[in-house]
Amino acid sequence: MNIKHDKENVLKTGLSLFCNKGYNSLGIDEICKVTGMTKGAFYNAFKSKEQFLIEAILLYAKNNVNRIKTQLKSNTDKPAFERLFQFYINMLEVQPKVNFMGCFINNIMSELGAANDKVGLASTQAFDEFIDAIESTVKDAQQNNELSSEWNSRQITELFHSTFYGSLTRAKSSRDNQQSINTMKLLFDNLKTNK
Amino acid sequence: MNIKHDKENVLKTGLSLFCNKGYNSLGIDEICKVTGMTKGAFYNAFKSKEQFLIEAILLYAKNNVNRIKTQLKSNTDKPAFERLFQFYINMLEVQPKVNFMGCFINNIMSELGAANDKVGLASTQAFDEFIDAIESTVKDAQQNNELSSEWNSRQITELFHSTFYGSLTRAKSSRDNQQSINTMKLLFDNLKTNK
DNA sequence: TTATTTGTACAGACCGTTCTGTTTGAGTAT
DNA sequence: ATACTCAAACAGAACGGTCTGTACAAATAA
Numbered sequence: 001m002n003i004k005h006d007k008e009n010v011l012k013t014g015l016s017l018f019c020n021k022g023y024n025s026l027g028i029d030e031i032c033k034v035t036g037m038t039k040g041a042f043y044n045a046f047k048s049k050e051q052f053l054i055e056a057i058l059l060y061a062k063n064n065v066n067r068i069k070t071q072l073k074s075n076t077d078k079p080a081f082e083r084l085f086q087f088y089i090n091m092l093e094v095q096p097k098v099n100f101m102g103c104f105i106n107n108i109m110s111e112l113g114a115a116n117d118k119v120g121l122a123s124t125q126a127f128d129e130f131i132d133a134i135e136s137t138v139k140d141a142q143q144n145n146e147l148s149s150e151w152n153s154r155q156i157t158e159l160f161h162s163t164f165y166g167s168l169t170r171a172k173s174s175r176d177n178q179q180s181i182n183t184m185k186l187l188f189d190n191l192k193t194n195k
Numbered sequence: 196m197n198i199k200h201d202k203e204n205v206l207k208t209g210l211s212l213f214c215n216k217g218y219n220s221l222g223i224d225e226i227c228k229v230t231g232m233t234k235g236a237f238y239n240a241f242k243s244k245e246q247f248l249i250e251a252i253l254l255y256a257k258n259n260v261n262r263i264k265t266q267l268k269s270n271t272d273k274p275a276f277e278r279l280f281q282f283y284i285n286m287l288e289v290q291p292k293v294n295f296m297g298c299f300i301n302n303i304m305s306e307l308g309a310a311n312d313k314v315g316l317a318s319t320q321a322f323d324e325f326i327d328a329i330e331s332t333v334k335d336a337q338q339n340n341e342l343s344s345e346w347n348s349r350q351i352t353e354l355f356h357s358t359f360y361g362s363l364t365r366a367k368s369s370r371d372n373q374q375s376i377n378t379m380k381l382l383f384d385n386l387k388t389n390k
Numbered sequence: 391t392t393a394t395t396t397g398t399a400c401a402g403a404c405c406g407t408t409c410t411g412t413t414t415g416a417g418t419a420t
Numbered sequence: 421a422t423a424c425t426c427a428a429a430c431a432g433a434a435c436g437g438t439c440t441g442t443a444c445a446a447a448t449a450a
Contacts, residue, residue: 005429024219025310028406039407040430049406102309106364110305113368115220124369151381158362158378163354166361169301173308174319183354186346190385222439234441235396244440 007045008059010035015056019104023053023111053108054122060104061126068133080137081146085188087134088164092177092184102168105130110169131157148193156191163187202240203254205230210251214299218248218306248303249317255299256321263328275332276341280383282329283359287372287379300325301360326352343388351386358382 013035017026028049032042046052071090072083091103105126112119135157141147147156167180208230212221223244227237241247266285267278286298300321307314330352336342342351362375 022306022310027404029404038431040409040432043407044429106361107305109364109368110302111217113364115217120368120370124365127365127368148385151385155377155381158374159358159381162361162365162375162378163358163382164361165364166301166357166359167353169304169308169360169364170319170322170357173304173315173322175315179353180357182350183357186350186354187358187382190343190346223441224439233397235398238441239395 005035005037005041005045010037010045011052011056011059014052015060015104018053018056018108022107050116050118053112054118057105057108057119057122057126061129064126065129065133068130072134072137079146080140080144081188081192084134084137084141084160085184087137088160088184088188089181091164092168092171092181102172103165106165106168127161131161134161145193147191160187205232205240206247206251206254209247210255210299213248213251213303217302245311245313248307249313252300252303252314252317252321256324259321260324260328263325267329267332274341275335275339276383276387279329279332279336279355280379282332283355283379283383284376286359287363287366287376298360298363301363305364322356326356329356340388342386355382 010031014026014031017031017034028039028042031052032038037045042052046055068087071087075083078086105123108119109123109127113123114120131154135153138147138153138157138160142149142153142156164184167183171177171180205226209221209226212226212229223234223237226247227233232240237247241250263282266282270278273281300318303314304318304322308318309315326349330348333342333348333352333355337344337348337351359379362378366372366375
């Protein structure tokens with residue numbers, strides 16, 4: 001009953017590997033090698049590779065919802081619109097310097113979302129949680145009259161995030177984030193009130 | 196010089212298989228089985244699976260650029276803005292009924308674009324060609340004063356297409372295209388002049 | 391004939407998973 | 421305290437399957 005490997009730590013490591021290599025290109029052997037586990041320990045802790053991925057998605061969602069909330073709630077001296085805009089630009093600017101793999105959820109949606117029901121569901125839930133976390137700041141921006149109130153705040157958030165994902169995918173392939181930054185900039189400029 | 200199998204036809208079939216299964220989940224054996232080829236014939240015609248994919252991407256790009264141009268140039272009695280909008284809505288509405296795999300280029304970008312330089316380049320080129328094909332109709336809409344001329348037509352086209360890709364990825368995972376249709380609708384509504 | 395194309399078997403690597411046996415340590419009885 | 425029990429955790433070899441790509445002979449074309 002001696003648990004040598006903390007499940008959350010293993011998931012954290014696996015998550016980082018999934019982020020860098022995707023699902024199919026990452027083998028159990030590599031997960032074990034990096035975490036210092038053996039196959040026996042791995043399959044004792046996780047039912048399957050698919051289940052491991054799903055638990056990793058849940059962990060990623062939890063961590064990122066917290067990150068999103070913290071980030072959007074900080075610098076409250078700045079207007080909500082500005083915080084939203086910087087939130088997205090920051091992800092496009094900083095992440096590519098680390099690696100060009102974009103957002104884990106977006107990648108998994110593309111790689112497995114359509115083929116695997118469980119993974120599709122888990123990644124859709126993660127996306128929804130992100131929308132939830134961002135929407136309140138969109139509402140703030142609307143109340144400040146920085147963002148048009150003509151449309152539903154959830155719809156606007158969906159638009160922000162879908163555009164972000166689409167342009168991130170493009171940045172990943174073209175190895176150039178400038179175009180994506182311009183795209184997000186145009187979207188925000190356009191939705192801004194009193195242009 | 197008995198070439199039993201027309202290369203373009205084989206690519207066309209392979210393309211359809213890639214669209215349905217992605218890259219990693221589709222084996223050479225299955226390509227051969229469906230096209231009626233044998234391994235010998237396949238590897239005589241194509242250097243590798245990777246090269247086969249790249250040729251398939253080029254074919255897909257060529258075919259779709261033609262399709263895009265034809266579609267956007269038809270119904271010219273309707274205004275350019277309306278044609279653009281219907282072009283995107285149509286892809287979101289009709290494609291899911293066939294399968295939920297979305298756009299081949301978007302999928303390949305996500306699955307391999309970051310990991311494989313050649314594939315990243317080919318899919319980026321395909322994306323650029325799509326933008327080229329769509330941009331002229333965006334220009335028309337701007338000249339008709341249906342779309343804001345405040346921004347560069349290419350930038351606007353990039354925004355349309357990135358949002359389309361992002362929302363398509365979401366639709367694929369959630370098995371629901373309604374949200375994506377609403378997202379595109381909001382984007383178009385917002386960019387429309389004289390709202 | 392000579393060169394090219396095709397069919398098939400197979401090499402060799404890799405994958406996720408299972409299997410057997412071992413270790414570990416808390417709980418229990420002595 | 422000491423010995424025993426037992427179930428969870430672990431180690432890692434082995435398995436069955438899949439994959440891309442190759443070898444090479446047979447078939448076909450030039």
